[in-house]
Amino acid sequence: MALKLHGAPMSTCTTRVMFCLHEKGVEFELVPVNLFTRENKNPEFVAKNPFGLVPVLEDGDLTLFESRAITAYVAEKFKDTGYDLLRHQALKEAALVKVWLEVEAQQFNPAISPIIYQYLVSPLRGGSPDQAIIDTHKEKLEAVLDIYEAKLSSTKYLAGDFYSLADLHHLSFTFYLMVTPAASLINERPHVKAWWEDISSRPASQKVMEGMTIEQN
Amino acid sequence: MASIKVHGNFLSTAARRVFACLYEKELDFELVPVEFKTNDHKKEPYLSLNPFGQIPAFEDGDLKMFESRAITSYIAREYGDKGTQLIYTSGKEMAEMLVWMEVEAHQYDPVVAKLVMEQQVKPLMMGLPPDAAVVEENEAKLSKVLDVYEARLAQSKYLAGDSFTLADLHHLPATANLMNTQSWKLIESRPNVSAWIADITSRPAWSKVVLALKDYYQQQQP
Numbered sequence: 001m002a003l004k005l006h007g008a009p010m011s012t013c014t015t016r017v018m019f020c021l022h023e024k025g026v027e028f029e030l031v032p033v034n035l036f037t038r039e040n041k042n043p044e045f046v047a048k049n050p051f052g053l054v055p056v057l058e059d060g061d062l063t064l065f066e067s068r069a070i071t072a073y074v075a076e077k078f079k080d081t082g083y084d085l086l087r088h089q090a091l092k093e094a095a096l097v098k099v100w101l102e103v104e105a106q107q108f109n110p111a112i113s114p115i116i117y118q119y120l121v122s123p124l125r126g127g128s129p130d131q132a133i134i135d136t137h138k139e140k141l142e143a144v145l146d147i148y149e150a151k152l153s154s155t156k157y158l159a160g161d162f163y164s165l166a167d168l169h170h171l172s173f174t175f176y177l178m179v180t181p182a183a184s185l186i187n188e189r190p191h192v193k194a195w196w197e198d199i200s201s202r203p204a205s206q207k208v209m210e211g212m213t214i215e216q217n
Numbered sequence: 218m219a220s221i222k223v224h225g226n227f228l229s230t231a232a233r234r235v236f237a238c239l240y241e242k243e244l245d246f247e248l249v250p251v252e253f254k255t256n257d258h259k260k261e262p263y264l265s266l267n268p269f270g271q272i273p274a275f276e277d278g279d280l281k282m283f284e285s286r287a288i289t290s291y292i293a294r295e296y297g298d299k300g301t302q303l304i305y306t307s308g309k310e311m312a313e314m315l316v317w318m319e320v321e322a323h324q325y326d327p328v329v330a331k332l333v334m335e336q337q338v339k340p341l342m343m344g345l346p347p348d349a350a351v352v353e354e355n356e357a358k359l360s361k362v363l364d365v366y367e368a369r370l371a372q373s374k375y376l377a378g379d380s381f382t383l384a385d386l387h388h389l390p391a392t393a394n395l396m397n398t399q400s401w402k403l404i405e406s407r408p409n410v411s412a413w414i415a416d417i418t419s420r421p422a423w424s425k426v427v428l429a430l431k432d433y434y435q436q437q438q439p
Binding site: 091 | 269283284290291311312316319322327365368
């Protein structure tokens with residue numbers, strides 16, 4: 001029985017999981033959840049994820065939420081097929097992947113997420129971008145990306161000279177950053193830019209990005 | 218000499234996550250003291266251990282790591298046969314463990330950290346008054362999160378299932394910070410959450426961390 005992924009094809013957290021599923025070559029069915037009508041807050045959905053957020057993964061009788069738990073589960077369960085996202089046979093490399101997975105979650109995400117929200121999501125909800133929030137978080141993201149620039153000068157990808165789940169987790173939000181004025185933060189840093197061009201041009205990345213258009217449907 | 222080194226101190230919430238894990242696994246380690254007040258963690262040579270200039274940093278032989286939840290995850294897997302079994306490595310329980318590790322990181326910790334900042338860090342360490350609006354907003358958020366935990370802990374004794382895992386352990390330091398604030402009432406009013414916290418905070422490994430923090434405070438007295 002195929003995996004069922006409940007979410008939306010343009011949602012950052014849903015696509016985080018889709019990138020992973022494509023890299024692993026795992027079959028799945030995308031079950032659309034209409035975020036514009038707040039279907040994610042309906043009782044049937046909340047029964048699957050009590051936090052009322054997409055995505056949710058169903059694997060037989062197992063129901064998972066939190067995109068980074070889902071990718072970790074998929075990468076672990078299917079570790080012997082598709083691309084090796086976790087370096088599971090090299091403990092030291094696997095440990096470094098864990099470090100940069102946490103960096104994305106704890107350092108990168110809190111800085112970039114409000115920028116994407118202000119530029120791209122707020123207008124869809126009838127608001128306009130709050131420049132003060134954007135400016136504060138651009139400053140934070142610049143500090144993070146300076147560290148990335150230094151790291152990517154010594155290794156090709158974040159955890160080492162190999163693409164891993166740690167790089168993959170950055171795809172969704174960075175994709176959207178590149179369509180905002182804040183794209184300069186990536187373009188101004190040569191190693192970060194080269195890294196972005198590399199990871200976004202992978203076939204699995206391209207496949208998912210085709211569906212990432214933010215418009216009301 | 219222990220191959221494991223932790224750079225940091227017992228005051229650091231994140232470092233306590235690592236110490237709790239090391240004590241559960243009964244592993245020897247060397248503490249390399251790094252004090253907040255000297256700001257040494259914002260300079261070299263510390264930055265080559267953690268380029269984000271945060272405590273803790275970790276070494277195991279020639280492996281260097283940072284980010285407390287990466288470190289605990291590494292320790293739990295590398296030393297799987299020592300001390301307490303802290304992770305499930307397959308199946309449904311592994312999946313649940315992964316989910317609740319993310320819930321701690323993204324739903325619980327950010328909200329608790331804000332409440333502790335306003336009610337502990339600002340008054341006690343910075344001489345600033347708490348912002349009542351921030352406290353109110355985050356208590357409302359924490360209430361919603363704890364309602365989810367209350368329902369979850371009606372289904373199993375620990376977050377991932379019948380055994381204590383990293384999913385539970387990761388909550389310990391921030392929860393201990395919250396204990397001395399008025400926000401603790403949100404825990405006390407939920408029986409399943411209260412019972413779970415009473416259980417995990419009474420573990421001998423955690424008690425060792427609590428005692429070490431008490432010692433640390435005493436050493437800081439002039």
